[in-house]
Amino acid sequence: SSPVFNAFLSNLPHVLDHNFSMGTLLLPTCLPVLQFCAAPHRVVDLRYPVFSLWCLQPHPRKLWLSSVLTFLYKYEYSHHPLSGQALSLVRIVLNTIDNHYHRCRKVDDPTLCAASSAYSRGQSYIYMYSISPLMFSTP
Structure with missing residues (x-):
């Protein structure tokens, strides 16, 4: 939770959403950062993450989700390596939902x-x- 990381994460959803050409150039750098920042410890294999977003504080968690949703909605990720990174990010979101206590009536x-x-x-x-x-x- 460094100020530099928070500044980066605060602006990432806006850049990805409003500057498509810059976002396309930044994706190969930003997606691994999104993968690693959610990890609670050093991970070896990011293809099958078993962690969720709960180690992030609420505000960075919201910015992380906004960045991932913007990426999934606006950008082409059917080719390697973006496809594997997109799948990993989706797994992190699914792990977060699975780990969240929820009981339907x-x-x-x-x-x-x-x-x-x-x-x-x-x-x-x-x-x-x-x-x-x-x-x-x-x-």
Whole structure:
């Protein structure tokens, strides 16, 4: 968490998003940095990462995710070596999601569905008529 690294990571999503030609030149350097900065220790094989983003602080984690999403959305990564690096970054994201504690509630609980549906309907009814009663009147 050095100031230089934080400055680099703070500007990376913006550069990748708004300066395509510069981003294309920087990708071979930036992608290994994104791979290594998420690693909690020295790793030998980055092709199959077993670590997640939880060792990064929340703000750098968000910037890391923004950089990776921008890269995956805007850039061509079907050729080697970018394809392997993209796959490694996606695995890091999947490891992060897998390691995050998440428990879904069952939808088959009738009290849960009924309570949320009634609340939503009632709230939307109040909201619709508080905006403008004339919007819903017939001509």
